[in-house]
Amino acid sequence: MEYRFDFGDGAFSDWTSEQDSSAQDTGDVYYAKATHTWNKAGRYAVRSQARSKRKPKFKSRWTAPLYITVVSTGPITAPKVLCPMPGQDTVATVNILFYLKTAQAYCSNGDPVEYRFDFGDTTLSEWGSDTDSLGESRFTVSYSWKNPGSYFVYAQARSKSDPSLISQWVGPLSILVGGKKRE
DSSP, X not given: OEEEEEOSSSOBOOOEETTSTTEEEETTEEEEOOOOOOSSOEEEEXXXXXXXXXXXXXXXXXXXXXXXXXXXXXXXOOOXXXXXXXXXXXXXXXXXXXXXXXXXXXXXXXXXXEEEEEOSSSOBOOOBOEEOTTSOEEEEEEEOOSSOEEEEEEEEEEXXXXXXXXXXXXXXXXXXXXSOXXX
């Protein structure tokens, strides 16, 4: 038997035979595997088909589809979380530390991710990250504004292994800072 895949975007795998290293015997059942890269985000119906190796004209029907959702085809996604720490709203006080967090950015090649903030007053945080109890990458930072006003905060992610892979900025998160101007 030989097998092939329809990746739902017009691309098909080559026929894979049982003797190929990509087809494996699990008793009376054979399965094949193939890799594919989609060029754009979307929902794709992936199907497989079998045929006789000795009589290639004899093909099975296509299997029912398995739906695959591709959420990003870029090298790194922008963070999906940008918010104050729990218990804080979006109002801060001059010279008092305010805590922000960002999370849920992913690198398509599996690299660990680090984050930075733009605090809206020409200050950028250093790149950094930590890991939560579920193993997810995130970054929590504290910052204090020196002057009252309204500030737009943004977050960005990049690959720790390849710092040239940088996401777009996400935001803004509007922070209202009250209090007296720092002398």
